Amino acid sequence: MQATTVLYLVVAAAVLGGIRLLSSPHYARWGNGLAAVAILAAIVLVMAQHNLLTTSSVLTAIAVGSVGGAALAIQVKMIQMPQLVALLNGCGGAASMFIALAEASSPLASAVLWAATFAVTGLAVIVGSFTLSGSLVAAGKLHGVLNEKAIILPQHSWLTVVLMAGLAVYLVAGALSPITGIGTYSLILLPFSLALGVIVTVRIGGADMPVVITFLNAASGLAASLCGFVTENALLVACGAMVGASGVLLSHKMCRAMNRSLLTVFLGFERQSSQGQEQEVAALHSHGDVGGADPVGLSVELLRDAKDVIIVPGYGMAVSQAQFKIWELAQALEARGARVRFAIHPVAGRMPGHMNVLLAEAGVPYEKLFEMDAINEDFKRSDVGLVVGACDVVNPAAINVPGTPISGMPILKVYDSKHIIVCKRTKSPGYSGVENPLFYHDNAIFLAGDATCTMLSLIDGLSISKSDGENGDE
């Protein structure tokens, strides 16, 4: 037992150290390796301790899981990262759920049990299965298997509340005066918890996905921790708590970046948009396009003379896989002597940090990727703000127009740039449904179309003008 305690302390410390190393992009890989080695070593040691190293059923289960995990990790494309994380959240929840059910169905559990054992096991089943079904719905939506739009059932909010209350009541009442064994008790909780996961997540769509993924990440950590309580394993409790803390922190960041609360996202107090403001914004439509007949040509001219360019990527960039061409354009601009930086809004994309991964994939050095707060005041000194497939995160209505769903949400101040170029498929509003006045701004050029195609024509335009000047060799 002593040896186990020491082992657990070492593993917990290594995991914590691994997370700490993630604070620097340079050492992050070591952190990941450290945590991986610690956990794999713990698995081998625990197996040795319980004489499982030659048990074929256990080895088969480990092999199946490892191969499945490796296949997922190797094949996944960077744009699919949100659904992979959602799926892994679900696996974690499911593992905890099955452990709790296994413990509950073992005959030992039929002995005299404390109410606390009932409650903790029941809670592990609830959180685990909620995480499982919720994550599967989220992953399905992100992967396009399910409709990504929010599906709202009649009386949806009430249904959620009643189901949650019912589960809570049964959890407590069933534990205090058990009329069934703990196995049956857990089985009764199971279908309702699974249903709750589905009901909570089907109503969430599009740009609210980051909140759901981070929340389910927290839930999977909590489930692992509860599992530790059920199996009386301190390491599980500790690691689960760290994962839970991470999920909570990220959910909080996502909500703050959208100026929404978890309650409004999950229980869905309807988004209000008032007619008056829509007209106010609609009045902007009367402004003609600055781009005129040849918006691409004009954009190329602007970019050619620009000394300081800030690029704002959004989900549209991810969909079009335009990160590679954007980096090509950025390099072309840098070759002309311009300073190019990327401004990343916390909720750009479908999960926290998604844009950074995609840009890193294209080869953009991380020194050029800036958080919102680090770069927002620099827009006013920039020559061109280039928006690629982003909408709500650059919508000045969030600041200027009160009463819209995004009012109060912090945005990237692209409107401060001397010139604005927006690449987007259409001028239609983003996920929030609020019209974006930036597209009609006096200094804005709107380039309609797919981001990759637009980038290509800008790169072409630049290389032509380059060869004009320098007898280009391309």
Place this chain on the structure above:
Amino acid sequence: MLVIVFLVAGLVGYWAITKVPSLLHTPLMSGTNAISGVTVLGALVAATAAVTISSTALALVAVALAMVNVVGGFLVTGRMLAMFKGKKDKGTA
């Protein structure tokens, strides 16, 4: 005792995670996915302790699912982190 472990680990974990830049939030999430795979230890113990067929089966399914997290999570996190390069790394490449 376990409650204290929960609270301490939660607080220390929270502190460590506040230091992670938003640049690396996606690898952080996949990394925590992998870490939550430590439930495999609980599943292994449950598999040893299990005496009925159903509880053994449940524990083995849990072992497989948790291993998906451990292996998949760490591998994909490593894949992503390998892409994050600074200017200096570029120069030597």
